[in-house]
Amino acid sequence: MEPILVVRGLKTEFTTSRGILRAVDGVDLDIGKGEVLGLVGESGCGKTVTALSIMYLLAQPPGRIAGGAIWFRGLNLLAGSEEDIRVRPRSKGPPKLIPSDSHLKRHRARMNKIRGRGLSMVFQEPMSSLNPVLRVGYQVAEVIMFQRRREICDRILSRRNLTPADLDLFRLAMATADPAERERLVVDLCAGSGLPPDKVNALIDASGLDIEERIQRLQRLAPRHRFGDRTWPRFLKHLDALEEAHFAREWAKLSRQSVGQAAIDLFDPGKNPVARDLPPLASVTPREESLALYFRSTAVREKRTALEPTEGLRAAVEQLLRDSAKGPFGVMFADVESVTLGKNAIELRFPARPPFHLGAELDYWSRRVIYRILLTIPLLRSQLMRPVEEEARRDVLQLLRLVRIPEPTKVYDEYPHELSGGMQQRVMIAMALAGEPALMIADEPTTALDVTTQAQILWLLKDLRKRIDAAILYITHDLAVVAELSDRVAVMYAGKIVEDAPVADLFREPLHPYAQGLLESIVSTETRQLEPGAMLPTIPGTVPDLLNPPSGCRFHPRCKFAFARCQTEEPMLLSPVPNRKVACHLYDKEAANVPGH
Amino acid sequence: MGSVTVNRPAHRWRFDTEGWRRRMREYRLLLRLLMKSPPAAVGLIIVLVYVGIVVYDQFFVAQNDVMIPNFNDTLPRAPFWWPGGTAAGGWFGKTNNGIDLGDAMLKAIRIDLMYSSFVVLFGALVGCLIGVFAGYRGGLFDEVLMRATDVTYSIPFLVFVIAAAFAFGKRDFLTINAILLALWWPTYARLVRAQALSVKELKFVEAARAAGASDTRIMVKHVLPNTLAPVFVQISLDLGVVTQIFAALNFIGFNAGNLFIPELGNLIVVGDTASFTTYPWTVIMPGLVLLIFTVAVNLFGDGLRDVLDPRARR
Numbered sequence: 034m035e036p037i038l039v040v041r042g043l044k045t046e047f048t049t050s051r052g053i054l055r056a057v058d059g060v061d062l063d064i065g066k067g068e069v070l071g072l073v074g075e076s077g078c079g080k081t082v083t084a085l086s087i088m089y090l091l092a093q094p095p096g097r098i099a100g101g102a103i104w105f106r107g108l109n110l111l112a113g114s115e116e117d118i119r120v121r122p123r124s125k126g127p128p129k130l131i132p133s134d135s136h137l138k139r140h141r142a143r144m145n146k147i148r149g150r151g152l153s154m155v156f157q158e159p160m161s162s163l164n165p166v167l168r169v170g171y172q173v174a175e176v177i178m179f180q181r182r183r184e185i186c187d188r189i190l191s192r193r194n195l196t197p198a199d200l201d202l203f204r205l206a207m208a209t210a211d212p213a214e215r216e217r218l219v220v221d222l223c224a225g226s227g228l229p230p231d232k233v234n235a236l237i238d239a240s241g242l243d244i245e246e247r248i249q250r251l252q253r254l255a256p257r258h259r260f261g262d263r264t265w266p267r268f269l270k271h272l273d274a275l276e277e278a279h280f281a282r283e284w285a286k287l288s289r290q291s292v293g294q295a296a297i298d299l300f301d302p303g304k305n306p307v308a309r310d311l312p313p314l315a316s317v318t319p320r321e322e323s324l325a326l327y328f329r330s331t332a333v334r335e336k337r338t339a340l341e342p343t344e345g346l347r348a349a350v351e352q353l354l355r356d357s358a359k360g361p362f363g364v365m366f367a368d369v370e371s372v373t374l375g376k377n378a379i380e381l382r383f384p385a386r387p388p389f390h391l392g393a394e395l396d397y398w399s400r401r402v403i404y405r406i407l408l409t410i411p412l413l414r415s416q417l418m419r420p421v422e423e424e425a426r427r428d429v430l431q432l433l434r435l436v437r438i439p440e441p442t443k444v445y446d447e448y449p450h451e452l453s454g455g456m457q458q459r460v461m462i463a464m465a466l467a468g469e470p471a472l473m474i475a476d477e478p479t480t481a482l483d484v485t486t487q488a489q490i491l492w493l494l495k496d497l498r499k500r501i502d503a504a505i506l507y508i509t510h511d512l513a514v515v516a517e518l519s520d521r522v523a524v525m526y527a528g529k530i531v532e533d534a535p536v537a538d539l540f541r542e543p544l545h546p547y548a549q550g551l552l553e554s555i556v557s558t559e560t561r562q563l564e565p566g567a568m569l570p571t572i573p574g575t576v577p578d579l580l581n582p583p584s585g586c587r588f589h590p591r592c593k594f595a596f597a598r599c600q601t602e603e604p605m606l607l608s609p610v611p612n613r614k615v616a617c618h619l620y621d622k623e624a625a626n627v628p629g630h
Numbered sequence: 631m632g633s634v635t636v637n638r639p640a641h642r643w644r645f646d647t648e649g650w651r652r653r654m655r656e657y658r659l660l661l662r663l664l665m666k667s668p669p670a671a672v673g674l675i676i677v678l679v680y681v682g683i684v685v686y687d688q689f690f691v692a693q694n695d696v697m698i699p700n701f702n703d704t705l706p707r708a709p710f711w712w713p714g715g716t717a718a719g720g721w722f723g724k725t726n727n728g729i730d731l732g733d734a735m736l737k738a739i740r741i742d743l744m745y746s747s748f749v750v751l752f753g754a755l756v757g758c759l760i761g762v763f764a765g766y767r768g769g770l771f772d773e774v775l776m777r778a779t780d781v782t783y784s785i786p787f788l789v790f791v792i793a794a795a796f797a798f799g800k801r802d803f804l805t806i807n808a809i810l811l812a813l814w815w816p817t818y819a820r821l822v823r824a825q826a827l828s829v830k831e832l833k834f835v836e837a838a839r840a841a842g843a844s845d846t847r848i849m850v851k852h853v854l855p856n857t858l859a860p861v862f863v864q865i866s867l868d869l870g871v872v873t874q875i876f877a878a879l880n881f882i883g884f885n886a887g888n889l890f891i892p893e894l895g896n897l898i899v900v901g902d903t904a905s906f907t908t909y910p911w912t913v914i915m916p917g918l919v920l921l922i923f924t925v926a927v928n929l930f931g932d933g934l935r936d937v938l939d940p941r942a943r944r
Contacts (some may be wrong), residue, residue: 161833162836163837167855464841465841
């Protein structure tokens, strides 16, 4: 499975009056393309904080991302976040967090280019997640209008007036009996004129009307252009393109600087099983356009000298990159263009980003100022944005249909309080899908709903899996939901991932004692019958206080298999069985003969 | 049979009938709710009458803003229904210098209402923007803006207007307006900021952020509309206050040296110079007009507060 989002060593902490609370402590997650990953655990295990960290929606300063990397499409979403909040230690009490307003603002602005479009999120309570004073349709349309405006403007610009040739195509389509031929004609007509194909097909099928009447209706359906109609969409399109370039440059620059750690991991056989037979890495030097890798020689143990790179080594590195492209390293090195032989280093070359060009930059800002000024005038705003809004409306209706909302045209104009909880959550899902994201994070989307509505939403999500190509990170504490929906499950305990396995494997044979406990504490009609009157087994104790977590393995106070090593040594997330990972000393090869196992 | 909805082509200058109809439906609901409470209904009707007077005077009478004296007959005359009144007094009587009170009050209502709504609306606009910015951004912005608000709020406006008008050496309406404008935003800034502080913590703001909305968009589209209900109430209450301030300022002589400016406070002065005890209607009539407007606007504002409370809509 080719991952799209790779989280490495994510650490998120909160400063409280009693000390630092590390809610997420070194989480590693890989989410594959189109995969549904269930993230489960008890309340207070840091599931939601993980999601919020990925989206960069944490309330900062009490919160702070203390470390780690989140790789998404070759970009490190946390690049440059070290400067967002500085930590000043104090002799007494917790350290003071000093937020840097300008850095935070810039980071948020950068993230706005990813949120909605690349990553989106569905929240727990649909009732409070919609703005009560705006119509639901508009709220969805708004997302489309600022996430996919270029596309919409393109569509508006691609329209043209109907020509006699178009009408001939329509006549031919009505006359032909062959459905394939008709399809082709309709596609030709719609591609040229920007007409909606479903409407054209409906008109062709409307045999109750005579041909002239149908042609008249087609003409009414078609946009009629007036002078100056295209100026505004063209302006918007150019503005968005400039903005895209502006942020792409900034993102890429920051990500290049943080690719060093990823490169070190790439050559570490422990982290990357594909890496073998390569000389050890001496150092890496990130540069704007390339990453220089310096190797050292293994031949002479005593004198570790720099290795002169050869063509063979270059080929080996290239081969290694190709081999690990399918794995998580594929995301980190997604836009390596070529591997070249430098003076005394191997260089990974990145494509040249749009260079800083003062003219383009000035053009961008001047256009932005014009845009802002024009749109502050309400009457002008409604007139200028109406074509864009109407075009977005079509997409919204399509989306509302996708999430199975009955009568989308009616719901479009309703206020959130006129909808039921289930309908509101559907609208939220539509909003999350509006930007056509690569990953949708669903943070307990069914918890606040009643059971029948829950079932509907789950059924909808299951159905959506087949229709959209977004991956889903599904956060829940309900294992039944996970079993129903996801491909893979990550079990989280006290800020750490303790087990990560395909869903069938986890339910057949949970490895980590915590996962075993979770599975035992659900009622099942199939696998295990409870004696009448017997207590449902639970995991004794509660999630530890994260202000001072237990030493060693964090689960050991509640674990029935705990032994001496668990109290002192923290288990690593290892892979004892192929395709699944677990963080438990029971499965550590060195500890295989420990008593009590 | 289901009806097929047709996506109309994007036209530039077509009137948005559907949107307008929706909006009217909203207003009609508001009106129905408002009419449920008798005081609010009375307030609304009186306010509408005043607004009607303004519109009528502005667009159908169209005269210059001067009370027309009649120096051939300068003595005040009682209205014909007043004990001892004659037909020469007409419906509203005549005040000093032979000014017809009916005509003068018509002009006075227009001038008072227009200037006071200008002050209130502009103050509300500035206050809303400052408030939402301070509340949403927080931190240093909030601190600085709110301290500025407190300072402005602490200034007694009547004294300040008098002092500033003397400092500028001008007493005309425009100066007074400008000075009042500079003082009238703090109430709104505080109201909106308080609301914004709670609204920005709501889930839908986070949802908008998760969808990639920028701070400006969230502020203008999501936070500001949710803070406006108390602002509307405050606007309606303030209209009465500012009208009174104008009258008070004119009463103490801030009438740009123009004794014939049609303004309710000025009318009271004009009447009072003749002698209140001998010709009581010259003071009572403009005073009553001012009083009724203030009370009506307050009743309306109270009613509006109930209507805009979402719990009242069911």
